[in-house]
Amino acid sequence: MNVRQILAKKGINVITIRPDRQIREAVTLMSRHHIGALVVVNSDGNPVGIISERDIVRRAAEDEALFGLEVQDIMTSDLVIGVPQDDISSVAQTMTKKRFRHLPIVENGDLVGIISIGDILKAERDQYLGEIDTLETKIQAESSQPE
């Protein structure tokens, strides 16, 4: 299973923000779209960072003036970017190993999506559920028509 199968049912509209916008705006966007992270893009539309709820909460604990800061002040700019062909199991391993939770996906130079560790877990769960169901069918068939 690869990343494309997850992205295919997430629409292709990626919510992004520019690095010089205020955190206030990032929070509003996240809340309006019910998402946990925003891809930060430069004026060419290329991803330059990512900003997550976690980044914001962590910073909020130490900095009351957080909302007035710019996105680029607290975003993670050490960014891992994926492609739609990436295998889901490998991505999951990399996320665990490198401790990040969101992966922007670029195809032919365009940002086409972002997947989270939650998306991956759900995809893997659905795959197992499907396998179990299919296996049960086979077993039932075996027991009802002995060869």
Added chain:
Amino acid sequence: MSQVGTEASPLRVAVVGAGPTGFYTTDYLLKQDRLIVEVDMFERLPTPFGLVRYGVAPDHQKIKSVTKVYDRIAQNPRFRFFGNVELGKQISLADLRNHYHQIIFTTGAQSDRRLGIPGEDLEGSVPATEFVAWYNGHPDYRDYQVDLSCEHVVVIGVGNVAMDVARILCRTPEELAVTDIADYALEALTASKVKHVTIVGRRGPAQAAFTTPEIKELGELADTEAIVLADEAELDPLSQSALASGSDRSTAKKVEIIQSYVERKPTEKSRTLTLRFLVSPIELIGDETGRVAAVRLAKNELYATDAGSLRSRQTDEVETVPAGLVFRSIGYRGIPLEGVPFYENWGVILNKEGRVIDPNSQTAVIGEYTAGWIKRGPSGIIGTNKPDALETVTHMLADAEAGATLNPSDACADTAAAFVAQRQPRFISYDDWLKLDEMELSRGEAQGRPRVKFTSVEEMLAAIGK
């Protein structure tokens, strides 16, 4: 609009496509108790079950018993089946909007992906999709010609479909005769001169897309020896370290089976089935008549992407292998339905968790939904479509409860049926199908086979007197 989903005004849903996803969708819609729902299912073929009938290999009969579950779903009095009715042909999207509150597209993936290499369209280079439909007796492919007079066949891709294709080519007539393979295919395969089948994968054994039971099965064929080349079976350092973490036991098992085929030498068995890794086709070479004669393969090496998955890239090393027939088995592909937003890059209906999305406004198109292969792409086994259908149905019910449905001018079940009958007088009901099913089963019984399929639409219609 008054509340729909009540006894007086049931939520009327059109399901387009009678594959597994169409049935799981129907089941979830009918077995919940929040709303009263009525389902009409439309299928372009006279027969239901999509790829379970026309994809799943004939020598995999057990899994086909899943259709008993679908038969049970179809018994619900709030369900009707209209076979031999195609969206885009006898009926249009506008027609459906006139008669239903919600429409869900479960049309699967009807086409194939292209390799994009020179020679791809030579005679004798065929998509696996067509071969599969042919041996399974799909009415659109019964007159299809496959020339099995050559000795060497190459199958490109190492997914489960490639396994199916290779296995069917390598089975003996006796093995095939006890399946529900189409009669004409049985005849053609019995006369087949094919001796050597080579399956080519662009990555290594640890990245092969096929599953463990399928690779195991290749080693158990009656008259074909499965072979893997020693140097290609060995894992590269990147794959080794990925597997070493121990988290992926099913891949480890798969690799173990692949490696167990290395020692095997061609024996007295009549055919060989060679599984190649780390090679990509770069050109199909034709003979003087324009028929494929060979495949040029480039040796690949693996590299890790930023996100950690291992991809292949070509090296300068090239070899040529003979092939009188090439099956391209690199994946299916969805095709667009008129008026339904489509994402060309991936061959899927543009959607968000099953709600169809308008590409301009990026908002949901009211009353239109999708599930299954046409929603997420051509991957996953039968059962995978179940959670996928549930995700969409959850949104359908929530939207209906929120009053966000289409506003059909005529939401009456009887007039919908009359309208369909007027557009397609020879539609097939589920009872008609059950009669056909019964006939196929008894034709099979007479020959000691699970079933003998009708393979033409006219034949089917005649059999039930339509």
